[in-house]
Amino acid sequence: MSATTADTASTAPLLDVRGLARHYHLRPASFFGERPVLKAVDGVDFAVAPGRIFGIVGESGCGKSTLGRLVMALDRPTGGRVLFEGEDLLALPARALARRRRGFQMVFQDPYGSLDPRQRVRTIVGEPLHLDPAARNRKLRRERVGEALAGVGLSPADAEKYPHEFSGGQRQRIAIARALVTRPKLIVADEPVSALDLSVQAQVLNLLLDLRDRHGLALLFISHNLAVVEHVADRVAVMYRGRFVETGAASEVLHRPLHPYTRLLLDAEPNLDAPRRLRRRAAAAPPQQQPAAAAPESAGCAFAPRCPLAVERCRAETPILRGLDADRAAACHRAGETA
């Protein structure tokens, strides 16, 4: 339905997402009323090559977490396909899907909520191993848990402790160890450092980069923080109201944004080198406020009501993601002229 943003043409993608959509039917306004449709994810295409980090940025409600859950096959899409190593995950029977799951694992934002406080680290980290026929016996499982803990910089002795004995950063290491224990090829990380203190955040980001380099791990890295995404991601997609509005190499998109929404995000992010207080003295009137969350929509560009560049066409016709550069795409009628 729109331009596919392949990672590199030469390598076959590990993850290939095509036309993915998740629409929710909301309660009708009245008993006889029509049920409005909320398009949380609305036709998204992208691919992630082995060993690459694909970043997804957007504000709350833009659909980025729903997208992560769809990729993990934790939620069923209402349209489109998720191909992992060429295999359509959603066409698989439940048991076959469960076996495939050791190839792709997930790390969540909150290292307090995502670890069971009543279980030892050994049990938490070892849990996904039931997906792996190669780790049936206890001795092997113990070895794999030790290996996963060592891989994230924790000691084998930590396996006997409980989550409350660790700091936030160490807990996130435990969550990463749990994701690594099945030796996956892809990790979906949904805001993995957002709950961490700055000094600890850098440790976890470096760890993720090390894992990529050591094991050729691919990451789908979901975050609201542009600086973090720019730091880790090879490629990035900017999401707004369920759609990708801009894609390309992370360094390009976050330096020379083509879509006005990307520009708005970049401008809003605090910048140590140019404090906003000083920047805005020179700036024009602020654009009209409107949340980035998905809402039942009619025709036209979803960003048009907030967009300083919107023209008649933007309100009438929904822009599709179109290639602009060798390697970049933006869903904006005016993207070419404003570059």
Added chain:
Amino acid sequence: MLEISGLAVRIATPQGSVAVVEDVSLSLAAGATLGIVGESGSGKSMLALATVGLLPQAASATGRILFDGQDLLVLREAALCRVRGARIGMIFQEPMTALNPAMTVGDQIAEGILWHRGGDVGRRAARAEALRLMDRVRIPDAQRRFAAYPHELSGGQRQRIAIAVALALGPALLIADEPTTALDVTVQAEILDLLDDLVRETGMALMIISHDLGVISDMADRTLVMYAGMRVEEGETADILRNPAHPYTRGLLSAMPRRGGRGGKVVGGRLDTIPGAVPAAGQLPPGCRFTARCPFATDSCRAGEPAWRTPFGPDHGVRCIRAEELTA
């Protein structure tokens, strides 16, 4: 206007009392902004709560908090109550928990006006004033929103309401504790712009507390860096960011991913890190509290708590015995 000296906050625990804030001094003039930055456990929120006299029961503060010449720490509750609300406003990270879920937002703003100016204003005048404040904090369509309940508003709108509540009596000082941490970046920018405008228009002082150096650099004239309950560095924000003298401030700055690869020293695509984590109160290392994580720590650092010094001029204070050699 605000002059804090030698402030300490201790919390009683079954194992004895633990200091969560120690030896903090600062001053803030009308119309000025002071940023307080630190990680979780640095004591920055306790400092804010002590300033408005809202410390939890188990905590007690010593030292002096002079506000317009009056020591808030010796005031009785009734007198403190007159200062708090009327002269000092406060906003918190999560406006949903700060607001009353069962009261319309308009009435919550009017409540403070009625409470503090009781006899002088009628209910109707208080409501008219509340509506003006909603306009002031840029709530679109304030007339209609007046009767809304907090859950009907977005996070950004709720924070605007919380700001309106804090502003209701024209405070001389506004304390904002992580005011935008729960908000999206574009909404954060709008709230920070609003606070900046209010400071410039009303001449009130702003104490803004954040873990985010970016927010601090956007908002604050001066910055105080806290670590494990103590101030480790204080000075003009631009100076602190450009010439950090304390190893902790330097560590924070280089651990921060920055767009365009500026600042943060990136070696082979890796950020600098500060090893370990902030020590818990009561489990502090001997001497300087940062020694366990400091790449420059020596035996003399471990020998005793370093004193607060101003080796770079009266405007830039630091708590590190090696500050001069490290910045040389």
